[in-house]
Amino acid sequence: MSHVSLPSLRPSACPALSRIVAARDGGLCRVKLPGGVLHAAQALAIADAAEAHASGIVELTNRANLQLRGVKSGHEAELSRRLRDAGLGPQIPAAQAAWQATVADDVRNLLLSPGAGIDEYALCDTQPLAREILVLLQSEPRLAALSPKFCLLLDGGERLAALDHPHDLWFAAMEAKADDEPWFAIGLAGQPTALQDTAANPALAAVRARDLPAMIMALLHTFLDVAAPDENRMRDLLRRLSGADIVTRAATRAAIELRCDSTICAWRRAPADPGRRFGAWRQRDARLWHVGGQPPLGRIDTHGLRALPMLAEEYGNGTFRLTPWQSVLIPDVPAAAVADAKQRLASLGFLLDAQAPLARLIACAGSTGCTKGLADTKRDALDLAQRLPDGVDVHLSGCPRSCAAAHCAPYTLLAVEAGRYDLYRQEPLPACAPLTTSDVAARFGVRIGTNLTLEAAAQLLGAAARSTLDD
Ligand code: SF4
Structure with missing residues (x-):
């Protein structure tokens, strides 16, 4: 047997x-x-x-x-x-x-733009590639050893894109010359950098679209080959190995040709506009x-x-x-x-x-849904919406785990007890990175208020927003 x-x-x-x-x-x-x-x-x-x-x-x-x-x-x-x-x-x-x-x-942690295949600015339709990649991911038993949080981004260059969410592996379509096959920039532990971003997270290499599924599998196998038991995510491994080393090992393993010239490092994607999730926007097919x-x-x-x-x-x-x-x-x-x-x-x-107060608030499950929650963030967010100053986006988190936000929000209210929060403001530099739950300041930014009631938080948010405008 x-x-x-x-x-x-x-x-x-x-x-x-x-x-x-x-x-x-x-x-x-x-x-x-x-x-x-x-x-x-x-x-x-x-x-x-x-x-x-x-x-x-x-x-x-x-x-x-x-x-x-x-x-x-x-x-x-x-x-x-x-x-x-x-x-x-x-x-x-x-x-x-x-x-x-x-x-x-x-x-099955492969994120696409919600505009995949329809966004009028997309450089390519990522949906067929995504289907191929998902089949491969689902049929490789060895990937059981990956953390269920290990996540991938396949970016087709859409205008409607989330560029502030970090991923273990990211792949972004590059502008193709006429008659040229599309290439995808490759990056580790982060997200593609857009033209206007000051915090660079450069691509490490680029791969032809047709080689992308095999390259993804090679990167995952390489990660499993070299990661120590306590290195669950790509950011953990990058403390010990360089990104270029990991990408080169994967390409060698799969016998895939990479582009690694200076244009790849200098490459930036077109700016994204998350505001296009609200209301109506014309698609690639202008009738729709x-x-x-x-x-x-x-x-x-x-x-x-x-x-x-x-x-x-x-x-x-x-x-x-x-x-x-x-x-x-x-x-x-x-x-x-x-x-x-x-x-x-x-x-x-x-x-x-997009300017409605509740459209500018996110909140985790909070104390009514989660044993770790120190405050009822959902109810408090509804309360805060009544007095939220214009122009501020706020994340209410019941504890430092930040379940509601993969990104670093401009302002975070971190619960300290029922109805009371510390207020953090995102630092413009460095770019927010996913860190351990103990690294609260690095995750949420600078603490600008402590143990605030919602009323006091609204006042401080208003003052902070005005001072930002005055800068
Ligand atoms: S952020 Fe904390 S309190 Fe909120 S849902 Fe996650 S674990 Fe629970």
Whole structure:
């Protein structure tokens, strides 16, 4: 009888489709969506499952996924089964063992722009490449040894892009000359740098589009070959090995030709505009538009989750997309239907104006949903919205883990006790990096107020915003 050795599986406390994690308000089940895309029938299946087996509250995440809160005790297996039956799990052969399904789910951390394939400024459509990469990721058992937080970005040069979210590996389309095959810049532990950014995170090399899937697999294998047991993320390994060394080892392993000349280091992507997640924007096909809105504090109830697919079918192509800003986007809306689609989305409570106070606030689950939370951040964010000064974007975090924000927000209110917060202001330099939870100042910036009530925080935010304007 042949013996098949299984790769070691890193223990994880991250919620997943088949790993429902206990939280203060019940179980937490995370559903990963390839490219952030949700089909109408899947959205309805999630709404039904959330009502039958959980609290009915669905949360959008900063990696364009969603999670069901308040999973009822004893309902975990049935909830996972229903979601898998709706096609929301990893696409692996049914005969594969359950542990392999969990592994395949964990490695599906590939972020695309919500404008992938439709953004009028995109240099290429990343969706076909992403499909190919996801198949490879899901079929390599060795990747079980990666942290479930290990994440990849595939950037097609879209104007609607999140450039402040760090990734373990990032790949960004470069401008191709006529008749030239597209190349992708490669970077480690960060994000592509845009033209206007002062904090450079230069690309290390570039690879042809056709070699990109193999290069990604080679980089992941190389990471697993050389990372020590306590080096879970690429940033950990970079303290010991240079990025150029890691990329060269991977290219050699896969016999892939790289470009490593000075133009690669000097390369910058075009600026991004995250504001395009709000309202209506023309697509690459000028007859069509995408219409986007943000649910207050990133949460949708089952009524909203049932209404969204109806809008997507009535005005678009029957799908909608989640964004890394905890918002939604309905693609392929004909010009004549844009006004109606916007009005209907707004009538569901989605925010279409980037300047609305609640569109400038994000908050983690806080003390009502999480045992680590020192304050009810969701309720406090609603309270703060009543007095939020113009022009400031604020993140309320119940503890230093910063679950609601992968990036460093301009201002962070970090809970110290119920209703009280320390206020941090993002430092313009250096660029914010994901750090350990103990490194609060480096994660959130400079502390400019301590133990503040919400009223005092609003006053200080107003003063800080005015002083920034005066600079
Ligand atoms: S940031 Fe802290 S309090 Fe908020 S959800 Fe995460 S772990 Fe819980």
